[in-house]
Amino acid sequence: MSVFRDVQQAAPVAVFKLTQDFNNDPFPNKVNLGVGAYRTDEGKPWVLPVVKKVEKLIVHDDRLNHEYLPILGLPEFRSSASKIALGDDSPAIREDRVGAVQCLGGTGALKMGAEFLRRFYNGNNNTKTPIYVSAPTWENHNGVFNNAGFEDVRPYKYWDAEKRGLDLAGFLSDLESCPERSIFVLHACAHNPTGTDPTQEQWKKIAEVMMRRKLFPFFDSAYQGFASGNLEKDAWAVRYFVSKGFEMFCAQSFSKNFGLYNERVGNLTIVARDSDNLKRVLSQMEKIVRITWSNPPSQGARVVSLTLTSPDLFSEWKDNVKTMADRVLLMRAQLRAKLEVLGTPGTWNHITDQIGMFSFTGLNPKQVEYMIKEKHVYLMASGRINMCGLTSKNINYVAESIHEAVTKVAAGYC
Amino acid sequence: MALLKSNKVIFCLGNISPSLGVLSTRNSSWWGGVQMGPPDPILGVTEAFRRDTNPKKMNLGVGAYRDDQGKPFVLSCVRKAEALIAAKQLDKEYLPIGGLGDFTKACAQLALGADSEVLKSSRSITVQTISGTGSLRIGGNFLARFHAGPHDVYLPKPSWGNHTPIFRDAGMQLKAYRYYEPSTCGFDFKGALEDISKIPEKSVILLHACAHNPTGVDPRPEQWKEISQVVKERNLLPFFDMAYQGFASGDIDRDAWAVRHFIEQGHNIVLSQSFAKNMGLYGERVGGFTVVCSDAEEAKRVESQIKILIRPIYSNPPVNGARIASTILNTPELRSVWLQEVDSMAKRIISMREQLVAGLKKQGSSHNWQHVTDQIGMFCFTGLKPEQVERLIKEFSVYMTKDGRISMAGVTSGNVGYLAEAIHAVTK
Numbered sequence: 110m111s112v113f114r115d116v117q118q119a120a121p122v123a124v125f126k127l128t129q130d131f132n133n134d135p136f137p138n139k140v141n142l143g144v145g146a147y148r149t150d151e152g153k154p155w156v157l158p159v160v161k162k163v164e165k166l167i168v169h170d171d172r173l174n175h176e177y178l179p180i181l182g183l184p185e186f187r188s189s190a191s192k193i194a195l196g197d198d199s200p201a202i203r204e205d206r207v208g209a210v211q212c213l214g215g216t217g218a219l220k221m222g223a224e225f226l227r228r229f230y231n232g233n234n235n236t237k238t239p240i241y242v243s244a245p246t247w248e249n250h251n252g253v254f255n256n257a258g259f260e261d262v263r264p265y266k267y268w269d270a271e272k273r274g275l276d277l278a279g280f281l282s283d284l285e286s287c288p289e290r291s292i293f294v295l296h297a298c299a300h301n302p303t304g305t306d307p308t309q310e311q312w313k314k315i316a317e318v319m320m321r322r323k324l325f326p327f328f329d330s331a332y333q334g335f336a337s338g339n340l341e342k343d344a345w346a347v348r349y350f351v352s353k354g355f356e357m358f359c360a361q362s363f364s365k366n367f368g369l370y371n372e373r374v375g376n377l378t379i380v381a382r383d384s385d386n387l388k389r390v391l392s393q394m395e396k397i398v399r400i401t402w403s404n405p406p407s408q409g410a411r412v413v414s415l416t417l418t419s420p421d422l423f424s425e426w427k428d429n430v431k432t433m434a435d436r437v438l439l440m441r442a443q444l445r446a447k448l449e450v451l452g453t454p455g456t457w458n459h460i461t462d463q464i465g466m467f468s469f470t471g472l473n474p475k476q477v478e479y480m481i482k483e484k485h486v487y488l489m490a491s492g493r494i495n496m497c498g499l500t501s502k503n504i505n506y507v508a509e510s511i512h513e514a515v516t517k518v519a520a521g522y523c
Numbered sequence: 524m525a526l527l528k529s530n531k532v533i534f535c536l537g538n539i540s541p542s543l544g545v546l547s548t549r550n551s552s553w554w555g556g557v558q559m560g561p562p563d564p565i566l567g568v569t570e571a572f573r574r575d576t577n578p579k580k581m582n583l584g585v586g587a588y589r590d591d592q593g594k595p596f597v598l599s600c601v602r603k604a605e606a607l608i609a610a611k612q613l614d615k616e617y618l619p620i621g622g623l624g625d626f627t628k629a630c631a632q633l634a635l636g637a638d639s640e641v642l643k644s645s646r647s648i649t650v651q652t653i654s655g656t657g658s659l660r661i662g663g664n665f666l667a668r669f670h671a672g673p674h675d676v677y678l679p680k681p682s683w684g685n686h687t688p689i690f691r692d693a694g695m696q697l698k699a700y701r702y703y704e705p706s707t708c709g710f711d712f713k714g715a716l717e718d719i720s721k722i723p724e725k726s727v728i729l730l731h732a733c734a735h736n737p738t739g740v741d742p743r744p745e746q747w748k749e750i751s752q753v754v755k756e757r758n759l760l761p762f763f764d765m766a767y768q769g770f771a772s773g774d775i776d777r778d779a780w781a782v783r784h785f786i787e788q789g790h791n792i793v794l795s796q797s798f799a800k801n802m803g804l805y806g807e808r809v810g811g812f813t814v815v816c817s818d819a820e821e822a823k824r825v826e827s828q829i830k831i832l833i834r835p836i837y838s839n840p841p842v843n844g845a846r847i848a849s850t851i852l853n854t855p856e857l858r859s860v861w862l863q864e865v866d867s868m869a870k871r872i873i874s875m876r877e878q879l880v881a882g883l884k885k886q887g888s889s890h891n892w893q894h895v896t897d898q899i900g901m902f903c904f905t906g907l908k909p910e911q912v913e914r915l916i917k918e919f920s921v922y923m924t925k926d927g928r929i930s931m932a933g934v935t936s937g938n939v940g941y942l943a944e945a946i947h948a949v950t951k
Binding site (some may be wrong): 112113115116117119120121156175176178213214216220232233253255257370381382386389392393402403404405408 | 612672806831840
C-alpha cells in the first residue's frame with residue numbers, strides 16, 4: 110500500500126503544455142507563438158555572440174574552479190546587475206543602501222523577495238498582507254506568492270480589454286482603495302502578457318499614490334533592454350521610484366536579455382532606507398537562501414558579470430540586445446501592416462503600440478482554439494502571442510490565420 | 524497614522540541628537556524591526572580563518588575537498604566534459620521543470636544500479652534539483668503536501684545542521700533517533716534500534732546513505748540489515764540523503780549499498796543526491812531527488828506534483844552542472860576517469876586519517892584514536908571538547924567547528940604533522 114496512492118495527477122503548466130503539443134504536431138507549417146523565448150528569423154534559439162565569447166573565456170581560464178559561491182551569490186554579479194537596473198550613478202548606490210541576492214532566474218528572485226516579505230514586512234507574519242498583481246499578469250506570479258505563504262493575492266486593474274490599452278483610472282482607483290501597506294507587483298517594462306506599459310507621466314501618478322498610501326513596490330524586471338532596445342529607457346520606472354525615495358525590491362531576470370534561459374540567472378535588488386537596514390535585511394536573506402538552495406549556480410552569473418564589467422564586452426552585449434529588440438519591432442510593424450492590408454476587422458495599432466516580447470492580440474478563447482486546431486498556430490488561451498515566434502517566412506501565414514480566426518469565429522474580439 | 528506622527532517627532536529629535544537620528548531611520552524603514560541574523564557557524568569558521576595571519580593556520584571547517592597542496596580540485600573528467608560540451612555549441616533554452624533527461628536518468632542509475640528492477644519497471648521518478656539542499660527542500664515540500672503519515676522527520680543525532688531548518692521551513696516537524704555514541708566516537712547501534720523501534724508508524728526517517736555528516740560514522744552492512752528490518756516493521760518512510768557516493772569508500776557501488784539494500788527489501792524510499800563533492804561541482808548546484816513508487820502510473824502522478832512544487836520556487840533548474848555530470852556519466856571513457864578520480868579523492872582522505880593517527884602516536888598520545896580511521900568520508904568527529912577546540916583555534920590557528928568536527932579534506936601531508944602536534948597538545 111503506497112503512501113502516495115492518493116496523489117492526484119496535477120494539471121500541466123499551460124505554457125509548457127502548449128510547446129509540448131506544438132512539438133507533437135506533424136503539420137509542416139506549424140508556428141509556435143507560445144513560450145517566451147527569443148527566436149532568430151530562422152525560427153531558431155539564439156545564443157548571443159557575446160555569451161559564446163565569454164563562455165569560451167571561462168572554459169579556458171584555468172584559474173577558475175567550481176567552488177561554492179557565497180550564499181548571496183557572486184559579488185561582482187550582484188553589484189553589476191544592480192547597477193544595470195538602477196544606473197551606475199544611482200544616488201542610492203552611492204549612499205550604500207542598495208544590496209542584492211543572486212537568485213535562480215527571475216522566478217527565484219521573486220521567490221526570495223516573497224519569502225522575505227512574508228516573514229519581515231510590516232511585522233513578522235504577513236500571510237494576510239494583500240499582494241496585488243496586475244490583471245492580467247504572468248501566471249507564475251500568483252504561484253510564487255501563494256507558495257510563499259501569502260493568502261491574499263489580488264488583481265489590480267490594468268488591462269482595458271475594450272480599448273486595448275492601460276486602464277489607468279482603474280489602476281489608480283485600486284491604489285487609492287487598497288489597504289495601506291499592501292504590496293504591489295509592478296512590471297518594470299514590457300508588461301507580460303499585454304505588452305502595455307504606463308507612460309512616464311502615468312508612472313509618476315502611480316508613484317505618487319503609492320508613496321502617499323505607503324504601498325510597497327516590488328518590481329519584476331525581466332526584459333530590460335529587450336523592450337525598447339535601450340537599457341536606460343527600459344529602467345526608467347524603476348529609477349524614478351528610487352529617486353522618489355521608495356524602499357523597494359526589484360526582481361531581475363537575465364534569461365531574455367542575455368539569452369541565458371537555462372542557466373537561471375537572476376538578481377533580487379534591494380533598496381533600503383540606509384545601509385544599516387540593508388545589512389540586517391541581507392543577513393536574513395541569507396537564512397532564507399540557505400534553506401532553499403544554499404548558494405546559487407555559478408556559470409550564468411560569471412557570464413553576466415564578466416560581460417557587464419568589461420567595457421568591450423558590455424558594448425557588444427548592448428548591440429546583441431538591440432539586435433533582438435529590433436527584430437521584434439520589425440515583426441510588430443510587419444504583422445500590423447499585413448492585418449491592415451488584409452482588412453482584418455478591428456483595429457491593429459495595439460500591435461505596434463505594445464512593447465516587448467508579447468502582444469495581447471485581443472483574440473478570444475474560441476478564436477485561439479481555431480488558431481491552434483485549424484491553423485496549427487500555437488498561442489496562449491489569453492490571446493497572448495510571442496512576437497519572437499514570427500519570422501519573415503511565417504508572418505504571412507500567421508496574419509492570414511488571424512484574419513480567418515477573426516472573421517470565421519463568432520463573439521468578436523475582446 | 525500614529526506611527527507616522529511619531530516618526531515626525533523622532534525625526535526632529537534626530538536633528539538634535541544623532542543616535543536618535545539612527546532610531547528615526549529604523550522607524551522610517553520597512554525593515555526597522557528586522558534583527559541581525561545570527562552568523563552561520565560554519566562560515567564563521569572560514570571568516571575567522573581568513574583573518575588569521577599565522578602562516579601555519581589550517582581551515583578544517585567547511586566541507587569542500589582540497590588536494591594535497593590544500594587547493595580546490597577540478598576533476599580532469601570535468602574539464603574534459605566541459606570541452607566536449609563547448610564544442611557542441613548547444614543552445615540555452617529552458618530545461619524542463621524536472622531537469623535534463625539524460626542527467627536524471629544517469630543520476631538514478633548511479634544510485635540504484637543500472638540493473639535495478641525499479642528502473643526496469645519505470646516505477647521511480649527522478650528530478651534534477653539545486654544540489655543536495657535543493658533536493659532535500661523539494662523532498663520536504665513534497666512530504667508536507669502529500670505524505671499520508673505523520674509529518675515528522677526523524678533525524679539521526681547529530682545530523683547536518685541544515686537538515687532541521689530545511690524540513691521545518693518546508694512544514695515538517697523534526698524529531699531524532701540516537702546515532703552517535705560519544706564515549707566510543709562510534710555508532711550507537713543499540714540506541715538507534717531502540718529508538719527506531721518506537722517511532723510511530725508511517726513517520727519519515729532520514730538516513731545518511733554513507734559518510735555520515737558530521738560524524739563520519741556509518742553502520743556496517745549487518746547493522747544496515749537490522750535497521751532495514753526495524754524500519755519495515757515500523758512501516759516508516761526512509762528518506763536517504765546521499766551526498767558522498769563514491770567519496771566515502773572510493774567505490775560508488777559500495778557507497779550505495781544501503782540504498783540498494785533497502786530497495787531490495789521492498790522499501791519504497793525517497794532519495795536526495797548531490798554531485799557537489801563526488802564530482803567537485805559544488806558551485807554548479809547539481810543534484811537529484813528520487814521517489815520510488817508502487818508502479819509507473821503512480822510515478823507519473825508523483826512527478827506531475829513535484830513539478831508543481833518546483834515551478835513557483837525557481838521554474839526550472841540550471842543546465843551547466845547537469846550537462847557536465849550527464850556527459851561524464853554517459854561517456855564511457857569519462858565515466859571511468861571519474862571513477863578513478865573519485866577513488867583517489869577518497870583514498871587521499873583515508874591516507875590523511877592514517878597519517879593523523881600515526882602522527883598522534885608519534886607525539887606520544889595515550890588516547891585511543893582509532894575512531895579517526897574507523898570513521899569515513901570527509902568529516903571526522905574527533906571527540907574534542909569545546910574548550911579543547913577553542914584552544915586549537917586560539918593557540919594553534921587550527922580552525923574547526925565547536926562540535927569537534929574536522930574536515931579531513933583540509934588536511935595535507937604538509938600539515939598533518941602540525942595537526943597531530945596541536946591535537947596532542949590540547950589533549951595530553
